[in-house]
Amino acid sequence: MKRREFIAATAALLVSPQRSWAQGTRRRLGFLAVGDGSGQALNQTELALFDGLRSHSWIDGRNLIIEYRFSHPPDRLPASVADLIALSPDVLIVAGPRAAAALKSATATIPIVFVAVGNPVGLGLVQSLSRPGGNITGFATVVPGQFTSKMIGTLREMVPTASKIAILVNPGNPIHRLIVAEELPQTARKLGVALPIVEASTAEELDIVFASAAAQHADGIVDLGDPLTFVEAPRVIALAAKYHLPANYFFRHYANAGGLSFYGPDIADLFRRAAGHVDKILKGTKPADLPVEQPTKFELVINMKTAKALGLTVPPSLLVRADEVIE
Structure with a gap:
């Protein structure tokens, strides 16, 4: 071999690994999402994940392949879990408690990052927030024992004469079962109101x-938040109006679409932050x-047009605390 050819060949050997590293092998992310209800697209809060991934230089189609499956409606969940596991992704991200539990049951080896799970310790997903253990970590939505009481208390402030507030739950949601068993009795005593449970799974x-x-004869209703009510927001808002029921919701898009009020965590922010965990896992x-992280942003949004339609006078103290008032 001529000296020039030898040098060129040696240089190629030295450069090619670096070139390969720079180009990168595309990593695979499996996303078990709630979606927008169509079964074809992510919802607006879930799309915030892409902003977070871009901030860590992960771009779908460039150095990352994102595979989507949807957990709603519920009968779709088992097939979606099986599809994602079969793809052997580098990391899985999942929205909601039921879907998170299903993924954890399906794999003990593929890393999982959950988002929007209310009480991951109580649900048995993790050992503790600081030391999750196993192959799963993520972002919780609420602080157990405090948040539900604040949701109900916020509605009570808007309807101070309320003596009975219905609580909308999905019996298939494990977080709802925990809240009903552990939090609502104490909240009812604390606020001095009756809290009848009304259940819907379809x-x-x-x-x-x-x-x-x-x-x-409920004086109002509180939606604790579930994939079902997320995608059925227009129906829920219309029903609240039909029965003249003041309502407080767990998801921001309710207030934007005509719901009376929203009090809850900024879930889009949780998805953006979840990208940081994904980034760390992909890097080893x-x-x-x-550690499981908790919300840093909670929001209160009040729709004054809806309040007026219901004949409510929103207390100034509540308006001052609101992050947004929709006129």
């Missing part, structure tokens, strides 16, 4: 729920070494 049952709340950190 869109059709929502009609029955609101009719039941009205028949029980184990989920067990990443």
